[in-house]
Amino acid sequence: MDWPYALIGALTLLAASTALGLLWKARTGRAAATAPGAPPAIVRAAELADPHSDAVAPTLGERATLLQFSTEFCARCPQTRTLLAGIADAADGVSAIDIDLGARPELARRFRVMQTPTVLLLDAAGVVRARIGGAPDRRTITEQLAPLLERDPHVTAIG
Protein backbone atom coordinates (compact mmCIF):
# COMPACT_ATOMS: atom_id res chain seq x y z
CA MET A 1 0.00 0.00 0.00
CA ASP A 2 1.29 3.39 -0.99
CA TRP A 3 -1.30 6.00 -0.02
CA PRO A 4 0.67 9.25 -0.53
CA TYR A 5 1.43 8.10 -4.08
CA ALA A 6 -2.26 7.24 -4.64
CA LEU A 7 -3.40 10.61 -3.33
CA ILE A 8 -0.96 12.52 -5.55
CA GLY A 9 -2.03 10.43 -8.55
CA ALA A 10 -5.73 11.05 -7.93
CA LEU A 11 -5.21 14.79 -7.44
CA THR A 12 -3.12 14.97 -10.62
CA LEU A 13 -5.93 13.29 -12.56
CA LEU A 14 -8.43 15.73 -11.05
CA ALA A 15 -6.25 18.73 -12.02
CA ALA A 16 -5.66 17.41 -15.56
CA SER A 17 -9.40 16.81 -16.05
CA THR A 18 -10.17 20.34 -14.83
CA ALA A 19 -7.65 21.78 -17.30
CA LEU A 20 -9.17 19.69 -20.08
CA GLY A 21 -12.66 20.89 -19.13
CA LEU A 22 -11.62 24.56 -19.14
CA LEU A 23 -9.96 24.11 -22.52
CA TRP A 24 -13.09 22.45 -23.91
CA LYS A 25 -15.32 25.15 -22.45
CA ALA A 26 -13.19 27.86 -24.07
CA ARG A 27 -13.33 26.26 -27.50
CA THR A 28 -16.82 24.82 -27.80
CA GLY A 29 -19.40 26.88 -29.67
CA ARG A 30 -16.78 29.23 -31.12
CA ALA A 31 -16.82 30.18 -34.78
CA ALA A 32 -13.88 29.45 -37.03
CA ALA A 33 -13.64 31.14 -40.40
CA THR A 34 -13.16 28.54 -43.11
CA ALA A 35 -9.81 28.69 -44.87
CA PRO A 36 -10.11 29.78 -48.50
CA GLY A 37 -10.42 26.77 -50.76
CA ALA A 38 -10.92 24.28 -47.97
CA PRO A 39 -13.15 21.53 -49.36
CA PRO A 40 -16.09 21.48 -49.64
CA ALA A 41 -16.43 25.20 -50.07
CA ILE A 42 -19.93 25.17 -51.51
CA VAL A 43 -23.04 23.43 -50.21
CA ARG A 44 -25.87 22.74 -52.66
CA ALA A 45 -29.44 22.29 -51.49
CA ALA A 46 -29.81 19.13 -53.59
CA GLU A 47 -27.11 17.21 -51.71
CA LEU A 48 -28.89 17.89 -48.41
CA ALA A 49 -32.10 16.21 -49.56
CA ASP A 50 -32.62 12.75 -48.07
CA PRO A 51 -32.87 10.23 -50.95
CA HIS A 52 -34.69 7.75 -48.65
CA SER A 53 -37.35 10.21 -47.59
CA ASP A 54 -40.30 11.84 -49.33
CA ALA A 55 -39.77 15.03 -47.35
CA VAL A 56 -39.42 18.22 -49.34
CA ALA A 57 -35.79 19.10 -50.12
CA PRO A 58 -34.53 22.02 -48.04
CA THR A 59 -33.90 25.34 -49.69
CA LEU A 60 -30.98 27.61 -48.90
CA GLY A 61 -31.73 31.08 -47.60
CA GLU A 62 -31.69 33.98 -50.03
CA ARG A 63 -29.04 35.77 -48.02
CA ALA A 64 -27.67 33.19 -45.58
CA THR A 65 -28.24 29.66 -44.31
CA LEU A 66 -27.57 28.16 -40.88
CA LEU A 67 -26.83 24.50 -41.60
CA GLN A 68 -26.84 22.33 -38.48
CA PHE A 69 -25.69 18.71 -38.19
CA SER A 70 -27.23 16.68 -35.36
CA THR A 71 -27.65 13.15 -34.10
CA GLU A 72 -30.21 11.68 -31.73
CA PHE A 73 -27.52 11.12 -29.06
CA CYS A 74 -26.61 14.78 -28.86
CA ALA A 75 -27.84 16.51 -25.71
CA ARG A 76 -27.20 20.02 -27.01
CA CYS A 77 -28.66 19.67 -30.50
CA PRO A 78 -32.34 20.43 -29.71
CA GLN A 79 -31.57 23.74 -28.02
CA THR A 80 -29.25 24.74 -30.88
CA ARG A 81 -32.00 23.86 -33.35
CA THR A 82 -34.46 26.06 -31.46
CA LEU A 83 -31.93 28.93 -31.34
CA LEU A 84 -31.14 28.77 -35.06
CA ALA A 85 -34.81 28.47 -36.05
CA GLY A 86 -35.59 31.56 -33.97
CA ILE A 87 -32.77 33.57 -35.55
CA ALA A 88 -33.81 32.45 -39.05
CA ASP A 89 -37.43 33.40 -38.38
CA ALA A 90 -36.47 36.87 -37.19
CA ALA A 91 -34.12 37.68 -40.08
CA ASP A 92 -35.22 38.17 -43.65
CA GLY A 93 -33.75 35.76 -46.20
CA VAL A 94 -32.10 33.48 -43.62
CA SER A 95 -33.05 29.84 -43.37
CA ALA A 96 -32.15 27.20 -40.80
CA ILE A 97 -31.64 23.58 -41.82
CA ASP A 98 -31.11 20.70 -39.38
CA ILE A 99 -29.67 17.46 -40.75
CA ASP A 100 -29.88 14.19 -38.78
CA LEU A 101 -26.57 12.47 -39.48
CA GLY A 102 -28.08 9.20 -38.25
CA ALA A 103 -30.09 9.19 -41.48
CA ARG A 104 -27.27 10.71 -43.57
CA PRO A 105 -23.95 9.33 -42.26
CA GLU A 106 -22.22 10.07 -45.59
CA LEU A 107 -22.70 13.80 -44.94
CA ALA A 108 -20.73 13.46 -41.67
CA ARG A 109 -17.74 12.32 -43.67
CA ARG A 110 -18.26 14.78 -46.52
CA PHE A 111 -18.43 17.77 -44.18
CA ARG A 112 -15.88 16.31 -41.76
CA VAL A 113 -18.20 16.61 -38.76
CA MET A 114 -16.26 15.65 -35.62
CA GLN A 115 -18.88 16.62 -33.07
CA THR A 116 -22.53 17.57 -32.82
CA PRO A 117 -23.97 20.05 -33.09
CA THR A 118 -21.78 21.44 -35.87
CA VAL A 119 -23.13 24.55 -37.58
CA LEU A 120 -21.98 25.75 -40.99
CA LEU A 121 -22.78 29.32 -41.90
CA LEU A 122 -23.47 29.61 -45.64
CA ASP A 123 -23.73 32.79 -47.65
CA ALA A 124 -26.26 33.45 -50.44
CA ALA A 125 -24.28 31.30 -52.89
CA GLY A 126 -23.99 28.38 -50.44
CA VAL A 127 -20.32 29.06 -49.75
CA VAL A 128 -19.23 27.96 -46.27
CA ARG A 129 -18.19 31.15 -44.46
CA ALA A 130 -17.78 29.86 -40.93
CA ARG A 131 -17.90 26.62 -38.95
CA ILE A 132 -18.98 26.30 -35.34
CA GLY A 133 -18.24 23.08 -33.46
CA GLY A 134 -20.35 22.59 -30.34
CA ALA A 135 -23.44 24.45 -29.16
CA PRO A 136 -23.16 28.16 -30.05
CA ASP A 137 -24.79 31.02 -28.20
CA ARG A 138 -27.00 33.61 -29.87
CA ARG A 139 -24.27 36.24 -29.97
CA THR A 140 -21.81 34.03 -31.85
CA ILE A 141 -24.40 33.39 -34.56
CA THR A 142 -25.56 36.99 -34.92
CA GLU A 143 -21.94 38.23 -35.06
CA GLN A 144 -21.13 35.76 -37.84
CA LEU A 145 -24.37 36.52 -39.65
CA ALA A 146 -23.99 40.31 -39.56
CA PRO A 147 -21.50 40.75 -42.44
CA LEU A 148 -23.64 38.52 -44.67
CA LEU A 149 -26.77 40.54 -43.99
CA GLU A 150 -25.19 43.96 -44.29
CA ARG A 151 -25.59 44.27 -48.03
CA ASP A 152 -28.50 43.17 -50.11
CA PRO A 153 -27.17 40.77 -52.80
CA HIS A 154 -29.61 42.20 -55.39
CA VAL A 155 -28.40 45.74 -54.79
CA THR A 156 -24.72 44.78 -55.00
CA ALA A 157 -25.43 42.84 -58.20
CA ILE A 158 -26.67 46.05 -59.79
CA GLY A 159 -24.20 48.42 -58.15
Added chain:
Amino acid sequence: MSQPSVEPLTPAATTATTAVGTDAPAGIDPRGPRFGAAITAVLLLTVVALSLAAAETAALIGLALISALFAWGAFAGIQRHPYGVLFRTFVRPRLAAPTELEDPRPPTFAQGVGFVVTAIGVLLGLLAIPAAVGIAAAAAFVAAFLNAVFGYCIGCQLYVLLLRLRG
Protein backbone atom coordinates in the same frame (compact mmCIF):
# COMPACT_ATOMS: atom_id res chain seq x y z
CA MET B 1 -43.34 8.40 -6.15
CA SER B 2 -44.63 11.15 -8.37
CA GLN B 3 -42.70 11.79 -11.52
CA PRO B 4 -42.51 15.48 -12.36
CA SER B 5 -45.06 15.92 -15.11
CA VAL B 6 -43.10 16.89 -18.15
CA GLU B 7 -43.96 17.81 -21.69
CA PRO B 8 -41.32 17.35 -24.35
CA LEU B 9 -40.31 20.75 -25.61
CA THR B 10 -40.73 20.44 -29.33
CA PRO B 11 -38.84 23.22 -31.04
CA ALA B 12 -40.64 24.62 -34.05
CA ALA B 13 -38.09 24.96 -36.78
CA THR B 14 -39.39 26.49 -39.95
CA THR B 15 -37.29 24.73 -42.53
CA ALA B 16 -35.84 21.41 -41.57
CA THR B 17 -35.62 18.25 -43.59
CA THR B 18 -34.66 15.36 -41.40
CA ALA B 19 -35.52 16.73 -38.01
CA VAL B 20 -33.90 15.13 -35.01
CA GLY B 21 -36.18 14.52 -32.08
CA THR B 22 -39.52 14.49 -33.87
CA ASP B 23 -40.31 11.15 -32.20
CA ALA B 24 -38.22 11.88 -29.11
CA PRO B 25 -39.32 10.38 -25.77
CA ALA B 26 -40.52 12.62 -22.95
CA GLY B 27 -37.86 15.03 -21.74
CA ILE B 28 -36.02 14.71 -18.43
CA ASP B 29 -34.50 17.24 -16.06
CA PRO B 30 -30.93 17.67 -17.44
CA ARG B 31 -29.60 18.11 -13.90
CA GLY B 32 -30.49 14.49 -13.06
CA PRO B 33 -27.81 12.83 -15.22
CA ARG B 34 -25.24 15.42 -14.13
CA PHE B 35 -26.01 14.68 -10.48
CA GLY B 36 -25.50 10.97 -11.22
CA ALA B 37 -22.27 11.70 -13.10
CA ALA B 38 -20.93 13.55 -10.04
CA ILE B 39 -21.47 10.48 -7.82
CA THR B 40 -19.95 8.24 -10.51
CA ALA B 41 -16.91 10.54 -10.81
CA VAL B 42 -16.24 10.39 -7.05
CA LEU B 43 -16.52 6.58 -7.07
CA LEU B 44 -14.24 6.27 -10.12
CA LEU B 45 -11.61 8.56 -8.59
CA THR B 46 -11.69 6.34 -5.49
CA VAL B 47 -11.05 3.29 -7.69
CA VAL B 48 -8.13 5.13 -9.36
CA ALA B 49 -6.64 5.85 -5.91
CA LEU B 50 -7.16 2.23 -4.77
CA SER B 51 -5.48 1.01 -7.93
CA LEU B 52 -2.51 3.37 -7.47
CA ALA B 53 -2.23 2.23 -3.83
CA ALA B 54 -1.98 -1.35 -5.13
CA ALA B 55 -5.21 -2.33 -3.37
CA GLU B 56 -5.95 -4.45 -6.42
CA THR B 57 -8.86 -6.54 -5.18
CA ALA B 58 -10.69 -3.52 -3.74
CA ALA B 59 -10.16 -1.58 -6.99
CA LEU B 60 -11.46 -4.49 -9.08
CA ILE B 61 -14.58 -4.94 -6.93
CA GLY B 62 -15.21 -1.19 -6.98
CA LEU B 63 -14.94 -0.98 -10.76
CA ALA B 64 -17.18 -4.06 -11.19
CA LEU B 65 -19.89 -2.35 -9.07
CA ILE B 66 -19.61 0.90 -11.06
CA SER B 67 -19.72 -1.11 -14.29
CA ALA B 68 -22.93 -2.83 -13.12
CA LEU B 69 -24.46 0.59 -12.38
CA PHE B 70 -23.50 1.78 -15.88
CA ALA B 71 -25.15 -1.35 -17.32
CA TRP B 72 -28.30 -0.52 -15.38
CA GLY B 73 -28.41 2.98 -16.87
CA ALA B 74 -27.55 1.76 -20.37
CA PHE B 75 -30.04 -1.11 -20.60
CA ALA B 76 -32.91 0.10 -18.39
CA GLY B 77 -32.58 3.73 -19.49
CA ILE B 78 -31.22 6.71 -17.58
CA GLN B 79 -34.67 7.41 -16.05
CA ARG B 80 -34.63 4.08 -14.19
CA HIS B 81 -31.07 4.41 -12.89
CA PRO B 82 -30.83 4.37 -9.06
CA TYR B 83 -29.11 7.78 -9.08
CA GLY B 84 -32.09 9.11 -11.03
CA VAL B 85 -34.41 7.84 -8.31
CA LEU B 86 -32.12 9.42 -5.71
CA PHE B 87 -32.20 12.70 -7.63
CA ARG B 88 -35.99 12.79 -7.95
CA THR B 89 -36.53 11.87 -4.29
CA PHE B 90 -33.99 14.02 -2.47
CA VAL B 91 -32.52 16.64 -4.82
CA ARG B 92 -35.22 17.58 -7.33
CA PRO B 93 -37.77 18.77 -4.67
CA ARG B 94 -35.20 21.29 -3.38
CA LEU B 95 -34.52 22.83 -6.79
CA ALA B 96 -36.47 25.21 -8.96
CA ALA B 97 -38.28 23.75 -11.94
CA PRO B 98 -35.95 23.04 -14.85
CA THR B 99 -35.85 25.79 -17.48
CA GLU B 100 -35.68 23.23 -20.24
CA LEU B 101 -35.92 19.48 -20.58
CA GLU B 102 -33.52 17.16 -22.35
CA ASP B 103 -33.85 14.03 -24.40
CA PRO B 104 -33.01 10.97 -22.22
CA ARG B 105 -31.25 9.18 -25.10
CA PRO B 106 -27.90 11.05 -25.02
CA PRO B 107 -27.23 10.33 -21.30
CA THR B 108 -28.40 6.74 -21.81
CA PHE B 109 -25.85 6.42 -24.64
CA ALA B 110 -23.19 7.86 -22.32
CA GLN B 111 -24.05 5.15 -19.75
CA GLY B 112 -23.41 2.56 -22.47
CA VAL B 113 -20.00 4.08 -23.23
CA GLY B 114 -19.19 4.03 -19.50
CA PHE B 115 -20.28 0.41 -19.30
CA VAL B 116 -18.06 -0.68 -22.22
CA VAL B 117 -14.98 1.13 -20.88
CA THR B 118 -15.36 -0.11 -17.29
CA ALA B 119 -16.31 -3.66 -18.37
CA ILE B 120 -13.09 -3.90 -20.41
CA GLY B 121 -11.18 -2.79 -17.30
CA VAL B 122 -12.91 -5.41 -15.16
CA LEU B 123 -12.28 -8.18 -17.72
CA LEU B 124 -8.58 -7.34 -18.03
CA GLY B 125 -8.39 -7.08 -14.23
CA LEU B 126 -9.80 -10.58 -13.93
CA LEU B 127 -7.17 -11.71 -16.46
CA ALA B 128 -4.51 -10.55 -13.98
CA ILE B 129 -3.73 -7.19 -15.61
CA PRO B 130 -4.39 -4.95 -12.58
CA ALA B 131 -3.13 -1.77 -14.27
CA ALA B 132 -6.09 -1.97 -16.70
CA VAL B 133 -8.49 -1.43 -13.79
CA GLY B 134 -6.89 1.91 -12.92
CA ILE B 135 -6.59 3.00 -16.55
CA ALA B 136 -10.24 2.19 -17.35
CA ALA B 137 -11.37 3.94 -14.16
CA ALA B 138 -9.29 7.01 -15.04
CA ALA B 139 -10.72 7.17 -18.59
CA ALA B 140 -14.29 6.84 -17.35
CA PHE B 141 -13.56 9.39 -14.61
CA VAL B 142 -12.52 12.05 -17.13
CA ALA B 143 -15.80 11.69 -19.05
CA ALA B 144 -17.97 11.59 -15.90
CA PHE B 145 -16.15 14.55 -14.33
CA LEU B 146 -16.40 16.70 -17.50
CA ASN B 147 -20.10 15.84 -17.73
CA ALA B 148 -20.81 16.67 -14.08
CA VAL B 149 -18.76 19.87 -13.83
CA PHE B 150 -18.73 21.31 -17.36
CA GLY B 151 -21.83 19.78 -18.95
CA TYR B 152 -19.75 17.88 -21.51
CA CYS B 153 -21.75 15.33 -23.50
CA ILE B 154 -19.84 12.31 -24.77
CA GLY B 155 -22.62 11.31 -27.18
CA CYS B 156 -22.17 14.67 -28.96
CA GLN B 157 -18.61 13.69 -29.80
CA LEU B 158 -18.40 9.92 -29.92
CA TYR B 159 -21.61 8.98 -31.73
CA VAL B 160 -20.82 11.06 -34.81
CA LEU B 161 -17.36 9.44 -34.99
CA LEU B 162 -19.03 6.00 -34.90
CA LEU B 163 -21.33 7.16 -37.71
CA ARG B 164 -18.31 8.20 -39.77
CA LEU B 165 -16.79 4.73 -39.37
CA ARG B 166 -20.09 3.23 -40.53
CA GLY B 167 -20.85 5.77 -43.27
